[in-house]
Amino acid sequence: KIDAFIFDLDGVITDTAEYHYLAWKALAEELDIPFDRAFNEQLKGVSRTDSLELILERGNKQQDYSDVQKEQFASKKNEHYVTLIEQISPQDILPGIKELIDDIKKEGIAIGLASASKNALSVLESLGLRESFDTIVDAGKVAQGKPHPEIFLTAAEQLHVDPAHCIGVEDAASGVTAIKGAGMFAVAVGDGSILSHADYIVHSTDQLDFQTIIRLYKEY
Ligand code: G6P
Ligand code: MG
Numbered sequence: 369k370i371d372a373f374i375f376d377l378d379g380v381i382t383d384t385a386e387y388h389y390l391a392w393k394a395l396a397e398e399l400d401i402p403f404d405r406a407f408n409e410q411l412k413g414v415s416r417t418d419s420l421e422l423i424l425e426r427g428n429k430q431q432d433y434s435d436v437q438k439e440q441f442a443s444k445k446n447e448h449y450v451t452l453i454e455q456i457s458p459q460d461i462l463p464g465i466k467e468l469i470d471d472i473k474k475e476g477i478a479i480g481l482a483s484a485s486k487n488a489l490s491v492l493e494s495l496g497l498r499e500s501f502d503t504i505v506d507a508g509k510v511a512q513g514k515p516h517p518e519i520f521l522t523a524a525e526q527l528h529v530d531p532a533h534c535i536g537v538e539d540a541a542s543g544v545t546a547i548k549g550a551g552m553f554a555v556a557v558g559d560g561s562i563l564s565h566a567d568y569i570v571h572s573t574d575q576l577d578f579q580t581i582i583r584l585y586k587e588y
Contacts, residue, residue: 371529377483379539401427413540463574471578480523517549
């Protein structure tokens with residue numbers, strides 16, 4: 369029995385993971401810290417402040433800046449990110465996602481969002497998807513970020529469903545860990561070598577097929 373699908377946002381519903389990457393890369397380079405896509409994988413699903421700490425740590429510069437300076441860096445990254453997402457429209461919904469949401473709805477299954485981003489609601493609204501979600505849990509509503517399961521457990525609780533009857537969809541290693549920690553079936557989109565702890569992995573969102581996911585969940 370499946371009660372709910374709980375989706376991550378950035379990199380699953382829309383390609384904002386790329387914008388987070390570009391904005392962090394610009395800041396890191398300004399601070400003379402090397403930044404590449406492999407390192408960026410560690411930042412996916414991770415909060416704004418924790419991401420900044422990981423970047424500074426990578427450059428051995430954690431002690432070089434005051435808390436006030438760190439806040440300024442985080443704000444600068446966010447201002448850049450916000451300019452990058454300004455143009456987002458329903459056309460930016462990743463391939464296959466609309467179809468998957470429609471199939472889930474047709475079966476009367478609930479849909480939740482579990483995003484670590486403070487910009488989640490604004491992105492969903494730009495995509496025209498606000499009404500498709502029965503509940504939205506974002507960074508403001510949980511104490512512990514991914515890989516802690518709290519955000520997925522909170523979404524299940526708000527939907528009044530058993531986590532064991534939920535399917536989580538993620539593109540981040542930390543997110544897959546959070547889904548598994550919540551006792552849910554984990555579907556991952558992306559690189560199998562990074563997301564190998566998921567129960568089912570696809571390379572891109574257009575491969576997310578409702579019937580296939582349901583079949584694998586039942587066999588699980
Ligand atoms: C998501 C993204 C992360 C991002 C985090 C916080 O989890 O995957 O890359 O750092 O949200 O986003 P925010 O918009 O609050 O800075
Ligand atoms: Mg993501």
